Amino acid sequence: MKSNKVTFADIARYTHFSKTTISRYFNDPDSLTLENQQIIARALEELDYKENKVGRILANGRTEFVGIIVPNLYLHYYSEMLNQILSSYETYGYKFLVFAGNSNEETERRYIRELLAYNIEGMIVLSHTIPSEELASYHIPIVTIEREDRYTCSVNTDNYMGGIQAASLLYKNHCDVLIHINVNVPKEVPAYGRIQGFLDICAEHSLPHELILADLGNTYQENKAAIQKLAGYLDEKYAGQKKGIFLSNDTYANILLNYLIQLHGCLRDDYRIVGFDNSPISSEAVIPTSTVGQQIDKIAAAAMEILVEQMKERKKRKPAPSTGPIHRVITPVLISRDTTRG
Amino acid sequence: MKSNKVTFADIARYTHFSKTTISRYFNDPDSLTLENQQIIARALEELDYKENKVGRILANGRTEFVGIIVPNLYLHYYSEMLNQILSSYETYGYKFLVFAGNSNEETERRYIRELLAYNIEGMIVLSHTIPSEELASYHIPIVTIEREDRYTCSVNTDNYMGGIQAASLLYKNHCDVLIHINVNVPKEVPAYGRIQGFLDICAEHSLPHELILADLGNTYQENKAAIQKLAGYLDEKYAGQKKGIFLSNDTYANILLNYLIQLHGCLRDDYRIVGFDNSPISSEAVIPTSTVGQQIDKIAAAAMEILVEQMKERKKRKPAPSTGPIHRVITPVLISRDTTRG
Numbered sequence: 001m002k003s004n005k006v007t008f009a010d011i012a013r014y015t016h017f018s019k020t021t022i023s024r025y026f027n028d029p030d031s032l033t034l035e036n037q038q039i040i041a042r043a044l045e046e047l048d049y050k051e052n053k054v055g056r057i058l059a060n061g062r063t064e065f066v067g068i069i070v071p072n073l074y075l076h077y078y079s080e081m082l083n084q085i086l087s088s089y090e091t092y093g094y095k096f097l098v099f100a101g102n103s104n105e106e107t108e109r110r111y112i113r114e115l116l117a118y119n120i121e122g123m124i125v126l127s128h129t130i131p132s133e134e135l136a137s138y139h140i141p142i143v144t145i146e147r148e149d150r151y152t153c154s155v156n157t158d159n160y161m162g163g164i165q166a167a168s169l170l171y172k173n174h175c176d177v178l179i180h181i182n183v184n185v186p187k188e189v190p191a192y193g194r195i196q197g198f199l200d201i202c203a204e205h206s207l208p209h210e211l212i213l214a215d216l217g218n219t220y221q222e223n224k225a226a227i228q229k230l231a232g233y234l235d236e237k238y239a240g241q242k243k244g245i246f247l248s249n250d251t252y253a254n255i256l257l258n259y260l261i262q263l264h265g266c267l268r269d270d271y272r273i274v275g276f277d278n279s280p281i282s283s284e285a286v287i288p289t290s291t292v293g294q295q296i297d298k299i300a301a302a303a304m305e306i307l308v309e310q311m312k313e314r315k316k317r318k319p320a321p322s323t324g325p326i327h328r329v330i331t332p333v334l335i336s337r338d339t340t341r342g
Numbered sequence: 343m344k345s346n347k348v349t350f351a352d353i354a355r356y357t358h359f360s361k362t363t364i365s366r367y368f369n370d371p372d373s374l375t376l377e378n379q380q381i382i383a384r385a386l387e388e389l390d391y392k393e394n395k396v397g398r399i400l401a402n403g404r405t406e407f408v409g410i411i412v413p414n415l416y417l418h419y420y421s422e423m424l425n426q427i428l429s430s431y432e433t434y435g436y437k438f439l440v441f442a443g444n445s446n447e448e449t450e451r452r453y454i455r456e457l458l459a460y461n462i463e464g465m466i467v468l469s470h471t472i473p474s475e476e477l478a479s480y481h482i483p484i485v486t487i488e489r490e491d492r493y494t495c496s497v498n499t500d501n502y503m504g505g506i507q508a509a510s511l512l513y514k515n516h517c518d519v520l521i522h523i524n525v526n527v528p529k530e531v532p533a534y535g536r537i538q539g540f541l542d543i544c545a546e547h548s549l550p551h552e553l554i555l556a557d558l559g560n561t562y563q564e565n566k567a568a569i570q571k572l573a574g575y576l577d578e579k580y581a582g583q584k585k586g587i588f589l590s591n592d593t594y595a596n597i598l599l600n601y602l603i604q605l606h607g608c609l610r611d612d613y614r615i616v617g618f619d620n621s622p623i624s625s626e627a628v629i630p631t632s633t634v635g636q637q638i639d640k641i642a643a644a645a646m647e648i649l650v651e652q653m654k655e656r657k658k659r660k661p662a663p664s665t666g667p668i669h670r671v672i673t674p675v676l677i678s679r680d681t682t683r684g
Contacts, residue, residue, distance in 0.1 A: 053459040063396065072425060079421035083414060086442045095456065098440045100428045114437065117395040220625065251626070258628045265607070284562065284593070286600045286628040 006049040015043045062315070066094045066307065067115035069101050069108060071127040076279045077294070078126060081145065084300030085124060092308055094121070105129040112138065121314075122307045125152070128189075136325075141310035143303045148188045151325060153310070155302045156190040158329040162292040163197020163246075165334040166274045169290065170244030171205055173272045173340050177241050178202055178209040181230060181256075182248040183216055191248070194276065198246060216252070227255045235263065242270045250275035250282040253289050257339065261286065273339040288337040298330045348391040357385045404657070408436045408649065409457035409465040411443050411450060418621045419636070420468060423487065426642030427466060434650055436463070447471040454480065463653045466645055467494070470531075478667075483652035485645045490530050493667060495652070497644045498532040500671040504634040505539020505588075507676040508616045511632065512586030513547055515614045515682050519583050520544055520551040523572060523598075524590040525558055533590070536618065540588060558594070569597045577605065584612045592617035592624040595631050599681065603628065615681040630679040640672045 012019045017040065024031050025040045032040075043049075053064075073079045086096055097120065099111040108129050115123065122141035128148070135142050136151035144154045163180075170178050180198045185191050195211065202209040216226040227247075234243060247253040253275030260267055267273075267287055275282055278293030306326055313319045354361045359382065366373050367382045374382075385391075395406075415421045428438055439462065441453040450471050457465065464483035470490070477484050478493035486496045505522075512520050522540045527533050537553065544551040558568040569589075576585060589595040595617030602609055609615075609629055617624055620635030648668055655661045 051459045052461065073415070073421040073428075074425060076418075076421075079415040079418075079424075082421075082440075083416060083442055086415075086440060087444075089441065089453075095439050095460065097437050098424075098428060099431065100425055102429075111431075117393045118437070119394065119396050220622070254626060258626075261628055280562070281623065281626060284596060284600075284623060286603055 006044075006047045010047060011040065011043055011049065014047060015039055063119045063121060064094055065115075065118060065120040066096050067112070067118075067120040067123040068096050068098045069111055069123070069125050069127050070098070071103055072100055076281075077277055077296070080296050081126065081300055084297050085304065088300065088304040092304060094304075094308075101127045101129065103127065103129055116140070121311045124303055124307065141307055141314065143307045145299060145303055146190055148186075149190070149325070149327060150188065153306050153326045154190075155299050155306065155328045155330065157294045157299065158331050159191050159193030160197040161193075162276060162294075162332040163194040163199075164201055165197075165332065166194075166246040166276070166292050167198045167201035169274055169334060169336060169340055170246060170272055171201060171207060173242075173244055175242045175244030175272055176208065177238055177243055178207050179212065179234060179243060179245045180209070180248075181212045181214075181216075181227070181245065181252060184213040185248075194248060220251070223252060224255050224259075227252055228259045231256055231259050231263070235260075240270070242272070244272040244274075246274045246276075248276055250277045250279040250289065250291055253291070253339075254281045254285050257285055257287060257289060267339065271339075278333075278335055282335075283337070287339055290337045290340040291335050293333040293335045295330050295333060302328050302330060348386075348389045352389060353382065353385055353391065356389060357381055405461045405463060406436050407457075407460060407462040408438050409454070409460075409462040410438050410440045411453055411465070411467050411469050412440070413445055413469040414442055418623075419619055419638070422638050423468065423642055426639050427646065430642065430646040434646060436646075436650075443469045443471065445469065445471055458482070463656075464649045466649060483649055483656065485649045487641060487645055488532055490528075491532070491667070491669060492530065495648050495668045496532075497641050497648065497670045497672065499636045499641065500673050501533050501535030502539040503535075504618060504636075504674040505536040505541075506543055507539075507674065508536075508588040508618070508634050509540045509543035511616055511676060511678060511682055512588060512614055513543060513549060515584075515586055517584045517586030517614055518550065519580055519585055520549050521554065521576060521580075521585060521587045522551070522590075523554045523556075523558075523569070523587065523594060526555040527590075536590060562593070565594060566597050569594055570601045573598055573601050573605070577602075582612070584614070586614040586616075588616045588618075590618055592619045592621040592631065592633055595633070595681075596623045596627050599627055599629060599631060609681065613681075620675075620677055624677075624679070629681055632679045632682040633677050635675040635677045637672050637675060644670050644672060 008019050008022045011022045022040065025037065029037055068082065068085060070078045070082055073082065097115060097118065101108040101111060108127055125135060125142060125144045132144060132149050132151040142152050144152045146156050167178060180195065182195055185195060199211065212230060214226065216223050245256065247256060253273055257267065257273055260271055273289060275289055275291040278291045282289045282291040306328065350361050350364045353364045363374065364382065367379065371379055410424065410427060412420045412424055415424065439457060439460065443450040443453060450469055458480065467477060467484060467486045474486060474491050474493040484494050486494045488498050509520060522537065524537060527537060554572060556568065558565050587598065589598060595615055599609065599615055602613055615631060617631055617633040620633045624631045624633040648670065
């Protein structure tokens with residue numbers, strides 16, 4: 001079944017060069033004259049030679065593989081991040097072996113062992129389960145995105161700036177009270193910055209505010225039930241006051257928006273809403289919703305840039321000693337739509 | 343930087359077995375006694391031996407790689423399909439090299455050449471650009487999903503059944519006129535079945551109907567403009583009649599729903615809406631929207647099943663001659679929500 005297997009010997013015979021010359025063509029082409037390179041290139045085409053990279057890996061130890069572990073592809077944030085990372089193939093040529101973990105620590109460890117067995121040159125980790133200290137202990141280039149990152153290089157959204165942007169927008173909308181709805185984010189997770197940014201703006205302007213950190217469940221139906229309950233509570237507690245509500249993602253913001261419309265027949269003027277992420281749902285909602293947009297393309301590009309830098313360094317005969325993990329933050333972009341107008 | 347590289351020679355020295363015995367442990371373990379297997383296994387642990395699969399590939403030619411080409415990961419349909427395909431690792435152990443094409447034929451050809459250079463054992467193709475005849479000419483196991491599939495094995499939703507389900511639901515809602523909005527799907531693409539199913543139900547019950555096949559654009563903003571224009575046209579043309587509208591995906595259905603709500607302040611009783619796919623937007627919409635659900639988990643599982651079968655066959659000394667492409671269809675599931683109630 002295997003189509004023609006052309007060997008170096010075949011190419012040598014065909015071109016009347018030695019096998020060493022053919023080998024040099026593949027591993028150090030500039031050591032041949034341009035003319036000889038062209039003769040061999042033409043021969044490869046005529047012989048319908050198919051490159052066998054697995055063979056080359058054995059020769060030079062470079063797999064050009066990068067492993068990726070995402071928690072899931074259900075959330076748009078992860079699928080779009082993967083999309084952007086995959087598109088870096090055009091820039092760097094690295095191929096991606098992708099695993100979707102499921103927040104199970106043991107499963108993800110198994111995935112990492114599998115990736116290491118394939119001699120990946122580096123890894124991008126978006127899942128949260130394995131501590132960065134353990135990731136660092138694998139001694140291969142790793143970049144993490146938007147997760148605990150004390151011992152690993154990382155790229156994150158400037159979450160603190162995002163919290164500032166959201167709260168400032170609500171402040172400028174002359175809200176009487178500012179409310180932030182989030183889950184109970186641990187302080188070592190970058191997303192905690194959203195809470196801090198919100199609190200700092202409230203403190204700066206002495207704004208009445210309420211911080212609601214709650215378990216909002218793990219499925220859409222659970223999120224919906226929890227947020228509808230919170231909406232009822234806020235609607236009653238702050239009746240007559242202009243409420244500026246900042247939710248930690250666009251899915252939550254959309255649930256709140258839809259529930260308020262069902263409750264009052266429209267988004268009443270005493271409500272202002274801001275989400276986070278700039279997921280499709282924020283623009284596709286019945287009332288296009290204001291949000292703090294994550295620049296996923298820039299985050300992915302920065303992650304690959306840092307990773308490639310490290311992978312290159314490792315290939316040098318004398319790699320420079322590591323200077324400790326690099327952490328880069330990407331500024332979010334505030335997108336003001338119809339839920340914070342007027 | 344590379345952590346300990348334990349060789350067969352090291353293991354042989356440590357266990358006092360010959361290198362041949364160690365090699366047999368990896369390639370044909372049952373040729374050793376259970377006791378000797380255990381001695382070697384223990385030694386591997388004590389030596390902290392890391393398996394090098396690249397080495398094994400060279401020995402037995404099996405990479406355990408499957409290539410995947412998706413058009414993008416922006417549409418939930420593709421990201422969820424990838425999610426499901428990746429999860430088959432737990433069942434079959436195949437690793438996935440993933441490329442996101444961008445509907446550019448030449449780019450996707452380059453991706454395929456790259457995948458072949460890594461000796462992938464098979465490929466799953468979701469992108470539409472390269473004709474199935476050309477895919478078949480690569481002579482490796484391939485399964486395509488929801489695209490032209492004359493010369494390749496494929497798994498598709500039973501689109502015809504989906505069209506039947508959607509139109510029947512609107513018929514049971516006592517609509518005066520049935521409308522189907524879709525792009526101009528070529529007849530050789532499986533999704534054409536949605537149009538045929540719709541038309542057949544209309545013919546069977548002699549229902550007044552209109553088939554609108556139009557260029558709805560390539561971005562969300564273009565989709566929105568096109569569908570809002572169509573909504574205005576239908577609202578005027580069929581004023582006073584009960585309109586049952588079947589749209590070819592949930593994004594389109596959501597645009598229509600939101601526009602009608604903006605137009606009339608609510609979804610008026612003379613409108614019934616059904617989408618297709620069961621994307622998150624259908625349940626997360628301001629009025630949860632009826633849809634024809636694709637069983638993405640089953641489609642992905644069937645695709646891997648067919649692919650694994652073929653990959654296994656190829657590894658036999660005498661593979662059975664091919665019997666022509668297998669085409670499997672998966673029944674969709676009608677999900678009736680609030681846009682077709684009452």
